[in-house]
Amino acid sequence: MTTPDEARRALEAIYARVEARAADISGSHDWWPCRRGCDHCCRHLAAPLPITQLEWRYLEEGLQQLPPETLAEIRERVDALSRQEARPYTCPLLDRKTGACGVYAHRPLSCRSYGFAATRDGGLFCHFILDLVGKHGDADIVWANQDALEDAVARPGGPTRPLFEWFAELKRREP
Numbered sequence: 001m002t003t004p005d006e007a008r009r010a011l012e013a014i015y016a017r018v019e020a021r022a023a024d025i026s027g028s029h030d031w032w033p034c035r036r037g038c039d040h041c042c043r044h045l046a047a048p049l050p051i052t053q054l055e056w057r058y059l060e061e062g063l064q065q066l067p068p069e070t071l072a073e074i075r076e077r078v079d080a081l082s083r084q085e086a087r088p089y090t091c092p093l094l095d096r097k098t099g100a101c102g103v104y105a106h107r108p109l110s111c112r113s114y115g116f117a118a119t120r121d122g123g124l125f126c127h128f129i130l131d132l133v134g135k136h137g138d139a140d141i142v143w144a145n146q147d148a149l150e151d152a153v154a155r156p157g158g159p160t161r162p163l164f165e166w167f168a169e170l171k172r173r174e175p
Contacts, residue, residue: 007054007156014152015112021144022116031136033128034115039099041114041126045089048081048164051108052157056166062106070102075167082164092163109153117144 002010026032033040051059063071077092091111093102101107115126124130124143133141154160 002156008058010156011054011058011153014109014149018109018112018116018144018149021142022112025116025141025143029136029141031132033126033132037099038128039094040128042091042094042099042101042111043088045091046087048089048162049091049108049110050160050162051110051166052153052160054157055108055153056161059103059106059108059166060170062103066102074102075171078164078167082162082168109149113144113146113149117146117149119146 022034026034063074066074074092077090081089081092090096091101093107094100095102101111115124115129118124124133
């Protein structure tokens with residue numbers, strides 16, 4: 001049985017591996033689009049962010065550090081997201097003025113690995129990256145394995161639910 005502290009350390013270790021892989025890829029390819037200011041994936045989500053219970057607790061720490069008015073704005077966006085029926089979805093954590101994540105240090109795996117990981121079937125999913133890889137090639141890129149990362153987070157992470165469900169639970173817990 002994994003303790004909460006062990007689960008947290010496991011999650012942080014996975015996040016550190018993803019950060020290292022992302023830094024290696026973007027640092028060795030000046031044409032790589034995934035940098036501060038590129039928020040295309042945040043504005044064009046295929047589905048509301050699915051995150052595990054452990055990731056939610058980690059994300060919640062970042063949310064608690066936000067000014068109350070920013071958190072209120074995020075909650076309004078999450079409520080709107082929960083009612084949205086068509087995609088693309090825009091991440092409610094995105095600061096739409098700056099194009100930066102409001103909880104960057106606490107963002108979930110899917111945000112950390114997008115653009116730097118491939119699925120077992122070879123899928124990359126970002127059309128910017130697909131176009132650039134087509135132009136520049138990817139023979140020297142060591143992609144992270146998205147499926148393995150998700151499996152590794154799922155083991156200690158608990159059930160995966162859409163972001164708006166975690167926010168609804170948070171709302172029920174508040175006085």
